[in-house]
Amino acid sequence: MSTITWPTQLLAWFETQQRPMPWRQNPSPYHTWISEMMLQQTQVATVIDYFNRFIALFPDVTCLAKADQQSVLKAWEGLGYYSRARNLHRAAQILVSDYDGQLPSDYHELQVLPGIGPYIAAAISSIAFQQPVPVVDGNVLRVFTRFWFIETDIRKPVVRDQIFERLSPILHQVPPEDFNQAIMELGALCCRPVNPSCDICPIQGQCQAFEQDQVHRLPYKSKKEPVPHHTIGVGVIIKDGKVLIGKRKESQMLGGLWEFPGGKMKPNEEITQTIEREIREETALEVQVDGFLCQVKHAYTHFKITMHAYLCTMRSGTPTPISCDELQWVSLSELDQYPFPKANHTVLAHLKQID
Numbered sequence: 001m002s003t004i005t006w007p008t009q010l011l012a013w014f015e016t017q018q019r020p021m022p023w024r025q026n027p028s029p030y031h032t033w034i035s036e037m038m039l040q041q042t043q044v045a046t047v048i049d050y051f052n053r054f055i056a057l058f059p060d061v062t063c064l065a066k067a068d069q070q071s072v073l074k075a076w077e078g079l080g081y082y083s084r085a086r087n088l089h090r091a092a093q094i095l096v097s098d099y100d101g102q103l104p105s106d107y108h109e110l111q112v113l114p115g116i117g118p119y120i121a122a123a124i125s126s127i128a129f130q131q132p133v134p135v136v137d138g139n140v141l142r143v144f145t146r147f148w149f150i151e152t153d154i155r156k157p158v159v160r161d162q163i164f165e166r167l168s169p170i171l172h173q174v175p176p177e178d179f180n181q182a183i184m185e186l187g188a189l190c191c192r193p194v195n196p197s198c199d200i201c202p203i204q205g206q207c208q209a210f211e212q213d214q215v216h217r218l219p220y221k222s223k224k225e226p227v228p229h230h231t232i233g234v235g236v237i238i239k240d241g242k243v244l245i246g247k248r249k250e251s252q253m254l255g256g257l258w259e260f261p262g263g264k265m266k267p268n269e270e271i272t273q274t275i276e277r278e279i280r281e282e283t284a285l286e287v288q289v290d291g292f293l294c295q296v297k298h299a300y301t302h303f304k305i306t307m308h309a310y311l312c313t314m315r316s317g318t319p320t321p322i323s324c325d326e327l328q329w330v331s332l333s334e335l336d337q338y339p340f341p342k343a344n345h346t347v348l349a350h351l352k353q354i355d
């Protein structure tokens, strides 16, 4: 008989304190998969609406596999990290062709599918199939570096491996689906990054950082390199009431999404020169840069941008997709049908005002 008591306390706490979430009401493998893919890098509050809309559009693996990629990206628009949507779509097609439309339950087999790494595989196999596999996400890392007083840099993979190893035998003694969700919920509700609520924490009695009054010191995280900043110029070329948009190459970041042509400003360049040069290089068009439209600041994971958007007039040339997959002239009323990266949404909003 195990002497461990904290998992029991944790599970009792989870039973009464867990937040209602649509994917918890019907934890099918498909719902678990979609929700966990969305929850990577995105807050629960944001994910709920996206999840409900996505499931309404693509209620099962077969519907998702049959959908065209643009409609999947459109449903994902605004969530960011669009490779998640492209991978979901590709994985659904593989599931239909090779797995009879069913997600496998095995932790290792799941990781053969595009976009499914150790974390998502553990979540699906434990939550949807009750397999005893620990889920180790950012919340879980934070909880256990404090609970077990692990002082190693949390960015190092060895910390994840160590926590996975220590949790593995425990997962055989508890309902894996509840235990994994309980830890993640504890990290979100009690063991928060700053000002954790140790006073109401169900596992406080065995928490080593709490006992030693060292909670504020953990987890230890080494400093990140400073994030580079890029100045971007984009041109909104208007002709006969339509604007020119390009579809980013599949292999690029934000692949498959649409945008206005433009790119990074070079040293000693004016922003209007950047726009003229980038449009020439990307589309083979010569344009005249007219009026300023708007400025947008946006932060990606590894860099930040300030984007300057200008209205442009076409002077000569034939639109040619040199560095994108496709170019299209689209009326302002049709723009909503295309998936755009978030930074472009401000440009779209300004365009609607001048319509």
Ligand code: SF4
Residues within 6 Å of the ligand: 143, 146, 147, 190, 191, 192, 196, 197, 198, 201, 202, 203, 204, 207, 208, 209, 210, 215
């Ligand atoms: S007692 Fe505090 S630091 Fe320890 S697990 Fe609970 S919330 Fe986290």
